[in-house]
Amino acid sequence: xxxxxxxxxxxxxxxxSLRLSxxxxxxxxxxxxxxxxxxxxxxxxxxxxxxxxxxxDINYAVSVRGRFTISRDNAKNSLYLQMDSLRLEDTAFYYxxxxxxxxxxxxxxxxxxxxxxxxxx
Amino acid sequence: xxxxxxxxxxxGSPGQSITISCTGTTSTIGNYNxxxxxxQHPGRAPKLVIYEGNKRPSGVSGRFSGSKSGNTASLTxxxxxxxxxxxxxxxxxxxxxxxYVFGTGTKVTVL
Numbered sequence: 001x002x003x004x005x006x007x008x009x010x011x012x013x014x015x016x017s018l019r020l021s022x023x024x025x026x027x028x029x030x031x032x033x034x035x036x037x038x039x040x041x042x043x044x045x046x047x048x049x050x051x052x053x054x055x056x057d058i059n060y061a062v063s064v065r066g067r068f069t070i071s072r073d074n075a076k077n078s079l080y081l082q083m084d085s086l087r088l089e090d091t092a093f094y095y096x097x098x099x100x101x102x103x104x105x106x107x108x109x110x111x112x113x114x115x116x117x118x119x120x121x
Numbered sequence: 122x123x124x125x126x127x128x129x130x131x132x133g134s135p136g137q138s139i140t141i142s143c144t145g146t147t148s149t150i151g152n153y154n155x156x157x158x159x160x161q162h163p164g165r166a167p168k169l170v171i172y173e174g175n176k177r178p179s180g181v182s183g184r185f186s187g188s189k190s191g192n193t194a195s196l197t198x199x200x201x202x203x204x205x206x207x208x209x210x211x212x213x214x215x216x217x218x219x220x221y222v223f224g225t226g227t228k229v230t231v232l
Contacts, residue, residue, distance in 0.1 A: 035221075037167075044124065045159070045167065045210050047221035059220050095166060105214055107157040109178055111166040 002026040002110045004096045009115030012086055022079040022096030022112060030054075030074035033099030033106045036081050038092035039114070048094070049081065053102035064090075086119045093117075125149065125211055125224035132230040138199040141227045143211030145192050149222055155214040156194040158187060162207045170209075171196060198229070206231045 008020040022034070035050040049060045049070040058070055069082040079096055093114040099106030126144040133139040143156065150156055154174040159167040169178050171187035174194070184199045194213070198205055208226050215222035 044226045045161075045212075045223040047212075047219075047223065050220065061219060100172060105155050105220065107155075107169060107172040107212070108159075108167075109169045109172070111168070113166050 002098065004098060004110060004112035006094060006096050006112045006115040009094065009117045011118045011120060013121055014086060014088060014119055016086055017082070017084045018086060018117060020081040020083065020094055020096075020115060020117070024077045024079065024096075024098070027098070027110075029072075029077040032102055033057075033104075034072060034079045035097045035099060035106075035108060036070060036079075037095045037097050037108065037111075038090075038117075039095070040092045043092075046092075050099070050106070051079070057103055083117070086117075088119050091117060091119045123222075125213060125222055127209075127211060127224040127227045129225075130228045130230065132232055133198075133201045134232045135201055135203065137201050138197060139201060139229065141196045141198075141209055141211075141229070143194040143196070143213075143224045145194075145213055145222070147192060148216050149192075149213045150189065150194050151192040153214045154189060156187065156189060157212045158185075158196045159210045159212065160205075160207045161210065167210065201231055203231050205229060 003025045005023045036048040051070045067085045071080045095114045096112040097108035098110040158171040161167040170185045175187040211224035
């Protein structure tokens with residue numbers, strides 16, 4: 001059974017940093033691309049960032065480019081999102097999502113339950 | 122890249138069919154068959170129900186189907202059931218600068 005478990009969310013002040021983690025199990029982690037998707041409470045979904053199976057292809061949404069860094073450790077079956085210079089508008093639930101393929105355009109076939117990041121002074 | 126446009130709400134009676142539209146541009150939906158659809162119940166994570174336009178993941182009911190015409194993709198739910206009451210989001214390739222663009226979301230109500 002595929003499981004994705006996010007951690008690392010919490011309350012943080014504007015301008016500070018936070019690192020999210022996603023622990024994966026139930027599938028061969030290093031065969032698939034992985035993504036972060038966020039959702040403001042009560043609002044719609046927004047893709048944040050994605051990374052190919054071998055970390056050779058990385059993309060970011062315009063709104064987080066230069067502030068967020070996605071990475072993965074295939075030996076630890078883990079995905080990460082380093083979030084720096086956080087803004088009020090980064091407040092959201094952050095979901096870890098598994099790609100259907102290892103690279104290229106990969107829709108998201110499994111999702112974690114999400115971790116809430118609240119940016120507030 | 123702007124969000125794809127979906128109707129805020131769609132409703133139907135049990136057993137009926139409903140269709141949710143998702144309108145983009147030639148830069149998103151029009152030139153690619155890379156639309157996916159996600160079902161999200163309140164307080165739950167999204168679930169993939171259609172990918173690459175019209176493909177169903179294993180375990181998803183055959184009552185869900187996807188299609189596309191021009192710049193608009195559609196999700197059809199046939200034989201509507203109470204369990205289908207949920208929010209639905211489309212997602213498409215958004216171009217080189219933003220590979221994934223989601224729709225605004227549609228709340229489906231089973232009357």
